[in-house]
Amino acid sequence: MARYTGPKSKIARRFREPIFGPDKALERKNYPPGMHGASKRRGKQSEYAVQLMEKQKVKYTYGVLERQFENLFHKASAKEGITGELLLKLLEARLDNTVYRLGISPTRSGARQLVGHKHITVNGEVVNIPSYSLRAGDVVAVRERSQSLEAITVSVAGRKINRYAWLEWDANSFTGKFLTYPSRDEIPENIKENLIVELYSK
Incomplete structure (x- = not known):
């Protein structure tokens, strides 16, 4: 049964959101992980990087690995309706x-x-x-x-x-x-599903 078993605080800090639940490390260090800490200057992210980060955030939030996530996306895209919202509904189910x-x-x-x-x-x-x-x-x-x-x-x-x-x-x-199935406005997570749809449509 495949699942993510790595450091959770590090992932939460990467996205700057408590995606695994309340995290004291995230409260103490509200900046991304890395040896240079908060002082490191980070360049502007590309459109692809932003889309990829959003997909990764959703995967970690729901505990889904790459192949499962891709299968769910294709299942959502085959249905009638808004693909991004359908994807979230399948994850919620x-x-x-x-x-x-x-x-x-x-x-x-x-x-x-x-x-x-x-x-x-x-x-x-x-x-x-x-x-x-x-x-x-x-x-x-x-x-x-x-x-x-x-x-x-x-x-x-x-x-x-x-x-x-x-x-x-x-x-x-x-x-x-x-x-x-919940409607999109009932799902409380801070997710921009349209970025994921854009990523897969390339």
């Missing part, structure tokens, strides 16, 4: 992302681990594939024997009620529902 959005885990990487370790079910069946694509109406739940895990109970206790309009959550049964 991933099982690991939905587990994170439901508040079962405080991070996407933690959600990916819960899925991989068979703590999550979809429509009553155990699914251990983080990239599993949900459809409207799918029910995502924590397995009964996993509901007492400290990592899950602490995360669920700290979640906000009805934080995302496209999801439904029942705290009593540790069950959530993927109601529909």
Whole structure:
């Protein structure tokens, strides 16, 4: 199961955004990493560099590697509608992302681990594939024997009620529902998906 395992603070500093969640290193050093630190003069980035950076940021945010991301983009471009928005909707429909959005885990990487370790079910069946694509109406739940895990109970206790309009959550049964794909304005991440579309259209 391929995934990024490198330094997260360094990546967050590169994009100057807490893409892996709150990061004290990012607060202390709000400039890109490198041996010259904040004093290094950086030239103006090319159009290609800006587009590539945006793609990389989205990949790290959702925990998707290059081949998976490219496949998702081609899938989005084959559908009717705005390709960039469709790409984000497909990313949001991933099982690991939905587990994170439901508040079962405080991070996407933690959600990916819960899925991989068979703590999550979809429509009553155990699914251990983080990239599993949900459809409207799918029910995502924590397995009964996993509901007492400290990592899950602490995360669920700290979640906000009805934080995302496209999801439904029942705290009593540790069950959530993927109601529909979110609209673009409902996705809170700071992403300029049009730059990614421009990159792939070259």
